[in-house]
Amino acid sequence: AVTINHAGTTTLGALLDVNGALTITAGTLDVTAAGCGGASCALTVGGNWLNTGAFTARTGTVTFDGGNQTFTGSTTFYRFSKTESTNDATDVTLTFDNTATQTIALNGLLTLDGLDADDRINLVSDSAGAQWSLTANGTFAIDYVDAKDSDASGGNEISHTNSISSGNNIKWGFALSSTSVTPASLVAGAVGNNTVAFTTVDHIPADGKIVVTFPSDFTLSSGGTTAASTPSGIDGTLTTSVSGQVVTVTRSAGTVSAPGAKSFVLSNIKNPAVTGLTGTFQIKTTTTGDV
Numbered sequence: 348a349v350t351i352n353h354a355g356t357t358t359l360g361a362l363l364d365v366n367g368a369l370t371i372t373a374g375t376l377d378v379t380a381a382g383c384g385g386a387s388c389a390l391t392v393g394g395n396w397l398n399t400g401a402f403t404a405r406t407g408t409v410t411f412d413g414g415n416q417t418f419t420g421s422t423t424f425y426r427f428s429k430t431e432s433t434n435d436a437t438d439v440t441l442t443f444d445n446t447a448t449q450t451i452a453l454n455g456l457l458t459l460d461g462l463d464a465d466d467r468i469n470l471v472s473d474s475a476g477a478q479w480s481l482t483a484n485g486t487f488a489i490d491y492v493d494a495k496d497s498d499a500s501g502g503n504e505i506s507h508t509n510s511i512s513s514g515n516n517i518k519w520g521f522a523l524s525s526t527s528v529t530p531a532s533l534v535a536g537a538v539g540n541n542t543v544a545f546t547t548v549d550h551i552p553a554d555g556k557i558v559v560t561f562p563s564d565f566t567l568s569s570g571g572t573t574a575a576s577t578p579s580g581i582d583g584t585l586t587t588s589v590s591g592q593v594v595t596v597t598r599s600a601g602t603v604s605a606p607g608a609k610s611f612v613l614s615n616i617k618n619p620a621v622t623g624l625t626g627t628f629q630i631k632t633t634t635t636g637d638v
Protein backbone atom coordinates (compact mmCIF):
# COMPACT_ATOMS: atom_id res chain seq x y z
CA ALA A 348 0.00 0.00 0.00
CA VAL A 349 1.05 3.59 -0.59
CA THR A 350 -0.09 6.60 1.44
CA ILE A 351 0.64 10.23 0.59
CA ASN A 352 0.03 12.49 3.56
CA HIS A 353 2.07 15.67 3.41
CA ALA A 354 1.92 19.17 2.01
CA GLY A 355 3.27 19.77 -1.46
CA THR A 356 3.52 17.55 -4.54
CA THR A 357 4.77 14.01 -4.96
CA THR A 358 5.90 13.28 -8.53
CA LEU A 359 6.50 9.89 -10.07
CA GLY A 360 9.95 9.21 -11.44
CA ALA A 361 9.03 5.78 -12.74
CA LEU A 362 6.05 3.54 -13.37
CA LEU A 363 4.27 2.80 -10.10
CA ASP A 364 2.57 -0.53 -9.35
CA VAL A 365 0.76 -0.50 -6.00
CA ASN A 366 -0.27 -3.98 -4.91
CA GLY A 367 -2.49 -2.67 -2.13
CA ALA A 368 -4.45 0.53 -1.55
CA LEU A 369 -3.42 3.95 -2.74
CA THR A 370 -4.37 6.72 -0.32
CA ILE A 371 -3.90 10.44 -0.92
CA THR A 372 -4.79 12.01 2.41
CA ALA A 373 -3.09 15.37 1.87
CA GLY A 374 -0.93 16.95 -0.82
CA THR A 375 -0.83 16.11 -4.52
CA LEU A 376 0.19 13.02 -6.46
CA ASP A 377 1.39 14.08 -9.92
CA VAL A 378 2.03 11.40 -12.56
CA THR A 379 4.53 13.62 -14.33
CA ALA A 380 6.54 12.20 -17.23
CA ALA A 381 9.87 12.57 -15.50
CA GLY A 382 11.69 9.25 -15.78
CA CYS A 383 8.93 7.49 -17.70
CA GLY A 384 9.83 8.31 -21.27
CA GLY A 385 6.34 9.37 -22.24
CA ALA A 386 3.68 11.99 -21.65
CA SER A 387 3.08 10.73 -18.10
CA CYS A 388 3.84 7.82 -15.83
CA ALA A 389 1.45 4.87 -15.74
CA LEU A 390 -0.06 3.91 -12.39
CA THR A 391 -1.44 0.50 -11.42
CA VAL A 392 -3.45 -0.03 -8.24
CA GLY A 393 -4.42 -3.43 -6.85
CA GLY A 394 -6.38 -2.24 -3.83
CA ASN A 395 -8.76 0.56 -2.94
CA TRP A 396 -8.44 4.18 -4.06
CA LEU A 397 -8.92 6.96 -1.49
CA ASN A 398 -8.33 10.57 -2.48
CA THR A 399 -9.00 13.44 -0.12
CA GLY A 400 -5.99 15.36 -1.42
CA ALA A 401 -5.31 15.99 -5.11
CA PHE A 402 -4.37 13.90 -8.12
CA THR A 403 -2.84 15.27 -11.33
CA ALA A 404 -3.72 12.79 -14.08
CA ARG A 405 -1.98 14.49 -17.03
CA THR A 406 -2.48 12.07 -19.96
CA GLY A 407 -1.72 8.95 -17.97
CA THR A 408 -3.52 5.67 -17.44
CA VAL A 409 -4.56 4.41 -14.04
CA THR A 410 -5.13 0.66 -14.21
CA PHE A 411 -7.05 -1.08 -11.44
CA ASP A 412 -5.96 -4.72 -11.43
CA GLY A 413 -7.33 -5.99 -8.12
CA GLY A 414 -10.57 -7.86 -7.54
CA ASN A 415 -13.33 -5.89 -5.85
CA GLN A 416 -12.17 -2.28 -5.34
CA THR A 417 -13.64 0.84 -3.72
CA PHE A 418 -13.26 4.51 -4.64
CA THR A 419 -13.51 7.23 -2.00
CA GLY A 420 -13.32 10.94 -2.69
CA SER A 421 -13.52 12.82 -5.98
CA THR A 422 -10.86 12.24 -8.64
CA THR A 423 -10.29 13.31 -12.23
CA PHE A 424 -8.70 10.58 -14.33
CA TYR A 425 -7.47 10.83 -17.91
CA ARG A 426 -7.58 7.11 -18.67
CA PHE A 427 -9.29 4.79 -16.18
CA SER A 428 -8.96 1.07 -16.89
CA LYS A 429 -10.44 -2.00 -15.22
CA THR A 430 -10.49 -5.49 -16.79
CA GLU A 431 -12.18 -8.65 -15.54
CA SER A 432 -10.14 -11.43 -17.09
CA THR A 433 -10.85 -14.44 -14.85
CA ASN A 434 -13.38 -16.89 -16.28
CA ASP A 435 -14.79 -18.17 -12.98
CA ALA A 436 -18.50 -17.23 -13.21
CA THR A 437 -17.92 -14.54 -10.57
CA ASP A 438 -18.34 -10.82 -11.14
CA VAL A 439 -16.00 -8.18 -9.76
CA THR A 440 -17.43 -5.07 -8.13
CA LEU A 441 -16.29 -1.46 -8.15
CA THR A 442 -17.91 0.48 -5.30
CA PHE A 443 -18.08 4.28 -5.53
CA ASP A 444 -18.49 7.00 -2.92
CA ASN A 445 -21.99 8.44 -3.37
CA THR A 446 -20.87 11.82 -2.01
CA ALA A 447 -18.09 12.21 -4.59
CA THR A 448 -17.67 12.54 -8.37
CA GLN A 449 -15.40 10.48 -10.59
CA THR A 450 -14.42 12.40 -13.73
CA ILE A 451 -12.91 11.30 -17.03
CA ALA A 452 -11.10 14.28 -18.50
CA LEU A 453 -11.74 15.74 -21.94
CA ASN A 454 -10.36 13.35 -24.61
CA GLY A 455 -9.77 10.72 -21.94
CA LEU A 456 -10.92 7.09 -21.99
CA LEU A 457 -13.02 5.01 -19.62
CA THR A 458 -12.27 1.30 -20.07
CA LEU A 459 -14.41 -1.24 -18.21
CA ASP A 460 -13.80 -4.59 -19.84
CA GLY A 461 -15.86 -7.43 -18.43
CA LEU A 462 -15.25 -10.93 -19.75
CA ASP A 463 -18.71 -12.39 -20.39
CA ALA A 464 -22.28 -12.54 -19.06
CA ASP A 465 -21.30 -14.23 -15.79
CA ASP A 466 -17.97 -12.43 -15.33
CA ARG A 467 -19.11 -8.82 -15.42
CA ILE A 468 -17.81 -5.66 -13.80
CA ASN A 469 -20.48 -4.40 -11.41
CA LEU A 470 -20.61 -0.67 -10.69
CA VAL A 471 -22.40 0.14 -7.43
CA SER A 472 -22.81 2.88 -4.84
CA ASP A 473 -21.45 2.59 -1.31
CA SER A 474 -25.01 3.34 -0.17
CA ALA A 475 -27.67 1.39 -2.06
CA GLY A 476 -30.16 3.75 -3.71
CA ALA A 477 -27.91 6.81 -3.35
CA GLN A 478 -26.47 7.63 -6.75
CA TRP A 479 -22.73 7.95 -7.30
CA SER A 480 -21.67 10.59 -9.80
CA LEU A 481 -19.73 10.03 -13.01
CA THR A 482 -18.75 12.90 -15.32
CA ALA A 483 -17.28 11.34 -18.44
CA ASN A 484 -15.97 13.87 -20.97
CA GLY A 485 -14.03 11.41 -23.12
CA THR A 486 -14.74 8.16 -24.92
CA PHE A 487 -15.64 4.66 -23.78
CA ALA A 488 -14.56 1.05 -24.12
CA ILE A 489 -17.18 -0.61 -21.94
CA ASP A 490 -18.22 -4.26 -22.30
CA TYR A 491 -20.11 -6.68 -20.00
CA VAL A 492 -20.83 -4.16 -17.24
CA ASP A 493 -23.74 -4.08 -14.79
CA ALA A 494 -24.41 -0.47 -13.73
CA LYS A 495 -26.48 0.57 -10.72
CA ASP A 496 -27.20 3.87 -8.95
CA SER A 497 -25.06 5.89 -11.36
CA ASP A 498 -25.74 9.53 -12.30
CA ALA A 499 -23.73 10.30 -15.44
CA SER A 500 -25.72 13.42 -16.34
CA GLY A 501 -22.70 15.71 -15.94
CA GLY A 502 -20.89 14.40 -19.02
CA ASN A 503 -21.31 12.48 -22.26
CA GLU A 504 -23.91 9.72 -22.53
CA ILE A 505 -22.23 6.44 -21.69
CA SER A 506 -21.87 4.04 -24.64
CA HIS A 507 -21.42 0.33 -24.00
CA THR A 508 -21.90 -3.17 -25.36
CA ASN A 509 -23.27 -6.35 -23.75
CA SER A 510 -24.08 -4.36 -20.63
CA ILE A 511 -27.10 -4.34 -18.33
CA SER A 512 -28.72 -1.99 -15.85
CA SER A 513 -29.67 -2.90 -12.31
CA GLY A 514 -31.58 0.37 -12.15
CA ASN A 515 -31.39 3.96 -10.89
CA ASN A 516 -29.00 5.14 -13.62
CA ILE A 517 -29.07 8.42 -15.52
CA LYS A 518 -27.56 9.00 -18.98
CA TRP A 519 -26.34 5.45 -19.48
CA GLY A 520 -28.24 4.96 -22.73
CA PHE A 521 -29.99 1.71 -21.85
CA ALA A 522 -32.70 0.88 -24.38
CA LEU A 523 -36.42 1.32 -23.76
CA SER A 524 -38.64 -1.75 -23.88
CA SER A 525 -42.33 -2.49 -24.52
CA THR A 526 -42.53 0.55 -26.81
CA SER A 527 -45.74 1.29 -28.68
CA VAL A 528 -47.63 4.12 -30.38
CA THR A 529 -51.33 3.26 -30.70
CA PRO A 530 -53.86 5.43 -32.58
CA ALA A 531 -57.31 5.65 -31.00
CA SER A 532 -58.80 5.00 -34.44
CA LEU A 533 -57.40 2.77 -37.17
CA VAL A 534 -59.54 4.36 -39.88
CA ALA A 535 -57.51 5.80 -42.76
CA GLY A 536 -57.38 9.60 -42.62
CA ALA A 537 -58.94 9.81 -39.13
CA VAL A 538 -57.73 12.54 -36.77
CA GLY A 539 -57.44 11.75 -33.10
CA ASN A 540 -55.31 10.71 -30.17
CA ASN A 541 -52.29 8.41 -30.11
CA THR A 542 -51.16 6.68 -26.92
CA VAL A 543 -47.40 6.49 -26.47
CA ALA A 544 -46.17 3.77 -24.08
CA PHE A 545 -42.76 2.45 -23.07
CA THR A 546 -40.83 0.99 -20.15
CA THR A 547 -37.54 2.35 -18.84
CA VAL A 548 -34.85 0.58 -16.85
CA ASP A 549 -33.43 3.93 -15.74
CA HIS A 550 -34.67 7.29 -14.53
CA ILE A 551 -35.97 10.13 -16.70
CA PRO A 552 -34.61 13.45 -15.38
CA ALA A 553 -37.13 15.93 -13.95
CA ASP A 554 -36.36 18.25 -16.88
CA GLY A 555 -35.81 15.47 -19.40
CA LYS A 556 -37.43 14.97 -22.79
CA ILE A 557 -39.31 12.21 -24.58
CA VAL A 558 -38.92 12.33 -28.35
CA VAL A 559 -41.43 10.49 -30.58
CA THR A 560 -40.85 10.21 -34.33
CA PHE A 561 -43.83 9.31 -36.54
CA PRO A 562 -43.69 7.70 -40.00
CA SER A 563 -43.87 10.15 -42.91
CA ASP A 564 -47.50 9.37 -43.79
CA PHE A 565 -48.87 10.68 -40.45
CA THR A 566 -49.78 14.37 -40.12
CA LEU A 567 -49.02 16.05 -36.82
CA SER A 568 -50.96 19.06 -35.45
CA SER A 569 -53.88 18.27 -37.75
CA GLY A 570 -56.89 20.45 -36.87
CA GLY A 571 -55.10 21.74 -33.79
CA THR A 572 -51.73 21.65 -32.05
CA THR A 573 -50.48 18.23 -30.99
CA ALA A 574 -50.31 18.24 -27.19
CA ALA A 575 -49.47 15.70 -24.48
CA SER A 576 -51.91 14.72 -21.76
CA THR A 577 -52.95 11.92 -19.41
CA PRO A 578 -49.46 10.96 -18.26
CA SER A 579 -48.90 7.75 -16.35
CA GLY A 580 -45.64 7.05 -14.52
CA ILE A 581 -44.52 10.65 -15.18
CA ASP A 582 -45.41 13.69 -13.08
CA GLY A 583 -45.05 17.42 -13.66
CA THR A 584 -46.04 19.44 -16.70
CA LEU A 585 -45.61 18.09 -20.23
CA THR A 586 -44.96 20.67 -22.98
CA THR A 587 -44.86 19.62 -26.64
CA SER A 588 -43.11 20.97 -29.70
CA VAL A 589 -43.50 19.65 -33.23
CA SER A 590 -40.91 19.69 -36.01
CA GLY A 591 -41.77 17.72 -39.12
CA GLN A 592 -42.55 14.18 -37.98
CA VAL A 593 -40.99 14.62 -34.54
CA VAL A 594 -42.87 15.43 -31.34
CA THR A 595 -40.68 16.47 -28.40
CA VAL A 596 -42.31 16.27 -24.97
CA THR A 597 -40.42 18.25 -22.33
CA ARG A 598 -40.97 17.72 -18.61
CA SER A 599 -41.02 20.52 -16.03
CA ALA A 600 -42.08 21.08 -12.41
CA GLY A 601 -41.90 17.36 -11.71
CA THR A 602 -39.56 14.89 -10.05
CA VAL A 603 -37.06 12.38 -11.40
CA SER A 604 -39.14 9.58 -12.90
CA ALA A 605 -38.25 6.16 -11.51
CA PRO A 606 -37.75 3.17 -13.82
CA GLY A 607 -40.91 1.45 -14.99
CA ALA A 608 -43.85 1.72 -17.35
CA LYS A 609 -44.73 5.16 -18.77
CA SER A 610 -47.43 6.43 -21.07
CA PHE A 611 -49.12 9.60 -22.27
CA VAL A 612 -51.54 10.67 -24.99
CA LEU A 613 -50.72 12.87 -28.00
CA SER A 614 -53.64 14.70 -29.63
CA ASN A 615 -54.50 15.96 -33.13
CA ILE A 616 -52.64 13.38 -35.21
CA LYS A 617 -53.99 12.35 -38.60
CA ASN A 618 -53.67 8.76 -39.76
CA PRO A 619 -52.28 7.94 -43.23
CA ALA A 620 -54.76 8.41 -46.04
CA VAL A 621 -54.37 4.81 -47.22
CA THR A 622 -54.91 1.66 -45.16
CA GLY A 623 -51.84 -0.52 -44.71
CA LEU A 624 -48.49 -0.74 -42.95
CA THR A 625 -47.38 2.66 -41.67
CA GLY A 626 -43.65 2.33 -41.13
CA THR A 627 -41.63 2.54 -37.94
CA PHE A 628 -42.20 4.77 -34.93
CA GLN A 629 -39.26 5.75 -32.74
CA ILE A 630 -39.32 6.65 -29.04
CA LYS A 631 -36.29 7.87 -27.10
CA THR A 632 -35.60 9.76 -23.88
CA THR A 633 -32.99 12.49 -23.56
CA THR A 634 -31.71 15.02 -21.06
CA THR A 635 -32.63 18.69 -21.32
CA GLY A 636 -29.43 19.06 -23.37
CA ASP A 637 -30.74 16.56 -25.97
CA VAL A 638 -28.27 13.80 -25.11
